[in-house]
Amino acid sequence: MDRSQRKMDHIQHALSTNDLQRNGFDDVRFIPNSLPNIHYGNTLLVTDLGPFRLTSPIFINAMTGGAAATTEINQKLAIIAKERGLAMAVGSQMAALRDPTARESYTIVRKENPHGILFANIGAEATVEQAQAAVEMIEANALQIHLNVMQELLMPEGDRDFSGYLEKIQRIKNKLSVPVLVKEVGFGMSADTIQKLVVDIGIQMIDVGGRGGTNFAKVENLRRSQPLPMFDDWGLSTVESLLEASILANRHLSVMATGGVRHGLDVAKALSLGAEAVGIAGALLRLVKTRTIDECLQAVDAWHHEIRIAMTSLGIANTDRFRGLPLVIMGQTADYARLRGID
Numbered sequence: 001m002d003r004s005q006r007k008m009d010h011i012q013h014a015l016s017t018n019d020l021q022r023n024g025f026d027d028v029r030f031i032p033n034s035l036p037n038i039h040y041g042n043t044l045l046v047t048d049l050g051p052f053r054l055t056s057p058i059f060i061n062a063m064t065g066g067a068a069a070t071t072e073i074n075q076k077l078a079i080i081a082k083e084r085g086l087a088m089a090v091g092s093q094m095a096a097l098r099d100p101t102a103r104e105s106y107t108i109v110r111k112e113n114p115h116g117i118l119f120a121n122i123g124a125e126a127t128v129e130q131a132q133a134a135v136e137m138i139e140a141n142a143l144q145i146h147l148n149v150m151q152e153l154l155m156p157e158g159d160r161d162f163s164g165y166l167e168k169i170q171r172i173k174n175k176l177s178v179p180v181l182v183k184e185v186g187f188g189m190s191a192d193t194i195q196k197l198v199v200d201i202g203i204q205m206i207d208v209g210g211r212g213g214t215n216f217a218k219v220e221n222l223r224r225s226q227p228l229p230m231f232d233d234w235g236l237s238t239v240e241s242l243l244e245a246s247i248l249a250n251r252h253l254s255v256m257a258t259g260g261v262r263h264g265l266d267v268a269k270a271l272s273l274g275a276e277a278v279g280i281a282g283a284l285l286r287l288v289k290t291r292t293i294d295e296c297l298q299a300v301d302a303w304h305h306e307i308r309i310a311m312t313s314l315g316i317a318n319t320d321r322f323r324g325l326p327l328v329i330m331g332q333t334a335d336y337a338r339l340r341g342i343d
């Protein structure tokens, strides 16, 4: 299968499949505050993510690049990132490391947004040299290393050997000129996985990348002549993954959450569950594919407004104050937390 055809398949199928009701956020409720003692105008969206000060807790997560038709998508995303001060990741850069003619679909992002916070993206199979080249290609401020074992296994042409990944990630982390963050692509992460990354090899930023939005098992099954639908429900929801990460809460760790984030209230809940920043991928892809840039900016403004409504009604002026607010967790997510011994 041609790599650039695969990129286009991913975009098309990601737009046609998602699991938005299964992210776990509807199981999470805030305790309201009828006397919040605050003015909406004093709420601030500025957020610290590890070493980065972000204008907004929302970031545009890794999607695409590598095929000519993806240049326009990345350009639009980069303009949105610049106009609204969102950090942004590009999709896996492996294509451009192997074929220099594919570089423009990535470098456009730095060209449009010369001063923004950008994340490069590569798989754990990359060499140190490839990782450094990916960073340099877009003058990235950090590198995302994606973990996507189930997706690879469901891809007929995908990887089959996942041995030595922890050592490979450690090698990259030790040699790279920028911070390394490790992310899932929508199957979630367990406390055990996070512990290995954080405690064993010293990774300090993790994106739990949970189930509930773009579903790469479904996406790959749509591409297969013989689908394996029994894996469509694989993984942990975004909220379950955040609960898993909370087990490591007192470590030196910045948590990010992505996976089925639909609006500002989901962002607020993710921040309350311990995330420092919240990624959106599929919903933004849908917007840039179907709307003008102005309409996309209005959608981001609406998310920001929703976060500030949540902040005002809960009586907090800064996003870091979400952490530690009392929450009620119900339904399947509560069952999960109880069975896992997480309170």
Ligand code: FNR
Pocket: 010, 011, 014, 061, 062, 063, 064, 090, 091, 092, 121, 144, 145, 146, 183, 184, 185, 186, 209, 212, 213, 214, 258, 259, 260, 261, 279, 280, 281, 282, 283, 285
């Ligand atoms: C992705 N995602 C992704 N992640 C990654 O680390 N490298 C990649 O190349 C891609 N490619 C990609 C393509 C497309 C079309 C989509 C929609 C997504 C995964 C993405 O960053 C995110 O983790 C998941 O999509 C879950 O977030 P949403 O889509 O539910 O908001």
